[in-house]
Amino acid sequence: MATKGKVVGIIANLVIVEADGPVSQNEICFIKMPGVDLMAEVIKIIGKKAYTQVFESTRGLKVGTDAEFMSHMLEVTLGPGILSRNYDGLQNDLDKMKGVFLKRGDYTAPLNDDAEWEFTQIAKVGDKVEAGSWLGEVLEGWMPHKIMVPFKFEGNFTVKSIVANGTYKTKDVVAVVTDESGKDHEVTMMQKWPVKVPIKAYNNKPRPFKIMETGVRTMDTLNPLAEGGTGFIPGPFGAGKTVLQHAVSQQAEADMIIVTACGERANEVVEIFTEFPELVDPRTGRKLMERTTIICNTSNMPVAAREASVYTGMTIAEYYRAMGLKVLLLADSTSRWAQALREMSNRMEELPGPDAFPMDLPAIISNFYARAGFVYLNQMKADGKEAESGSITFLGTVSPAGGNLKEPVTESTKKAARCFYALNQDRADSKRYPAIDPIDSYSKYLEYPEIQEYLKKTIAEDWVSNVTLVKDYLLKGKEASEQINILGDDGVPIDYHLKYWKAEVIDFVFLQQDAFDDIDKSTSLERQKFMLAQVLAVYNTDFKFDSFEEVNPYFKSIINTFKQMNYSEYESEKFNGYLKEIETKINERKAV
């Protein structure tokens, strides 16, 4: 018998329910207001009292209202039909909701039970299978969507039967598998999984060894994100976190993108709703929406569901990873999730940690980031020799209070994420976008021998050493600029001006990138390699200047021509024309 209860206390969305039976931590319960059921999650239990966070407004709720415990945790529904969908943080399909305004208690099905899918067998009768093994596949849009042995199945199974290739509905039984004790289990195309529990149906998780191309020069070249890696973008408001994430979501070389809008602006999600169905992924020619799923819990949507939204996103990512796909998960902003935790913790009058955040915030964040990664699956490739693989690359933003990076969310995330893309207010103020600070930011992956090998092999033998050089040059430029500021233009040797301006060339031409220019917004690795060589050539040229007064106009004009190149199609006539112009300019000033 399901446990029931009655509401005994209400403080905003913290509702205390007295239960008449066993209750478990994180169990879902429904509070039965007249005409609407409010979904809630148990977050603390004292004696018979279950403290629940309600995922909705509690306006009008009365003490004595009935509640019913569901004996499961917060779950998502997994199956074909998730791709291209717009969900809220609890995986309700937003498009299925009626009316302009969100109605509380309006829970809509994440999948369409009536949808028909073309099923093709992968496994055969008699095959040994386990959780995550591929039984068959259906085409979800363009994507081969694997139908797997449900993740909840523990142990080893044998395929007893599998349906013939043909058309089936989401809830049709497509296979029967037998467990070791001889018991049969039916498998449909749909399964459920609790969002706070990582899906571990894979063989092993090696260190990331490839990079994930994003088309953003200052990321890919200077501080690359690894496929299966993690990164985060902290920055004050207006510094460019969202624009950067949107750029990555449009250009990254991934099979599937999950965008989690967590506690941020509705209009930013509307931008994706509006533009992604129109924008084309240059790699595949398909519309961006065809590879995207949006989880959206904007800042005005119920606070408790904000936390759920990032877990919902991660669990869906894990599901697609198990199909052997390269998934990129974006979350904007993870600070809002931390703030949601803080609001609840304060309502429960828990002993607060720094800045009133809960004490276990660092652990919560690092457990979450740990769910990303490149994995080898238990599923073997058709040849039976190699394992299939999949990955989740995770990139989150952090919104530090007052722009101060010494605050709990930033500090906790810094421990968990391997790439740090610090957005700098001064760069943003002077419109040097993307405002990623080239000196403070880092990618730990650049130190991985596996990644270094990969870069040498796929880009160039001297790539890694060149990248290190560029970083040195930028630092030298910064030092030179500080010296000039202290000693004055004529108080330093001309060489300082050169160091400063050569670094400015790298900054303006390579680091800065116009996210709103059709051509400049995305740069292929090949073009990045080419452009890096050009700016390094400028850097390594010995110039001759008679006075510091000549330095500034000269480099301004070099930068100007390079910028024209950035706005031109790669290797086009125009592009090559500007290249010639630069060569001429360099030769004019070369020391002999």
Place this chain on the structure above:
Amino acid sequence: METTAFQKIYTKITQITKATCSLKATGIGYEEIATVNGRLAQVVKIQGDDVTLQIFSGTEGIPTNAEVIFMGKAPSLKVGEELAGRFFNAYGYPIDGGPAVEGKEVEIGGPSVNPVRRKQPSDIIPTGIAGIDLNNTLVTGQKIPFFADPDQPFNQVMAEVALRAKADKIILGGMGLSNDDYLFFKNVFDNAGALDRIISFINTTEDPPVERLLVPDMALTTAEYFAHEKNEKVLVLLTDMTLYADALSIVSNRMDQIPSKDSMPGSLYSDLAKIYEKAVQFPEGGSITIIAVTTLSGGDITHAIPDNTGYITEGQLFLRRDTDIGKVIIDPFRSLSRLKQLVIGKQTREDHPQVMNAAIRIFADAANAKTKLENGFDLNDYDERTLKFAKGYSNDLLAIDVNVDIDAMLDTGWRLFGENFEKAELGIKDELVKKYWPKK
């Protein structure tokens, strides 16, 4: 408020704090309103049969045997066309001597728009002020505050923007407004012959501060009525949101909640977001645009109030006195309109984005040159030219007294470029330079 027969009257208050009182009562809904000796109150906590009420006007003088009457509903407002031209207090009661408004009763602070039912904002709001139109273009459905020190003329600029915005309705939500400012708004709107388009909810400095908490919800519920049901373009002015946030902190402090940064409640972000996110563009043409004021203390935008605001709103307009020209300008560094890229270069001339960015970059160079000068160094030729440019730019474009159309702003930009720089110093696309560089 009148009482009806079936309403139960309680007269035994068990606890009184500065902002709240508690009593034993049953069958009470969360967020329900009540009156305590005639003062409006709202349920903020229920534990068993202990009900805690927040009294908006404060608990001064409330006796333990005060009469408590529960209304069985959340705070609400009657909406209808008749609201137009009227002035109300924070509770929605008329303060202009006119009759109470008849209409449909709706709860304030209602649900959010489903994000998939929104339309992407795309209609530019020209204001004539170049610091806005050129650098921080506004769009209908946007939410944006002025960040300004208390001594700056933010209410004047806001009133001006409101009148030029061609909105169907302007809703003024005044929080802690001084009586003089209240009369100022009334006069400006009256002189412009716009009073019949204005609806005001006013809490002045003479009213209890906690009452302010109702003002944004009153204003926005009204806005939703006109924008959603009547498909009108509604502009909501909220001034001063810092005083609103202060009221939030008073309440949370009196309820013994753990404060986070700057003594603000930990829920400040969510509280402010619930208000600002009411800004919306509906597909049917109606829209709610919110222009707010967040006063700063000594220009500090890292304080929790402006900081949380900046994270929520779609940009901010930062007012600053430029001592070089002796005028208030809209600071191009700290100001931002996040929706400008939806319209600039599309609904405005193609050179708009690049002219805007190039000018701001030079203005940044000028700021560096100024620092150099202050540190006692000689300026080079380029520095000198940036300073000259900066002065013209400030005076002819950034100053809040500018009132021209956007093409004229762009032409002024090119003129200033041409007067001070070589083409190659700008980093603007060649095609544009060729087309717009001023002929000598």
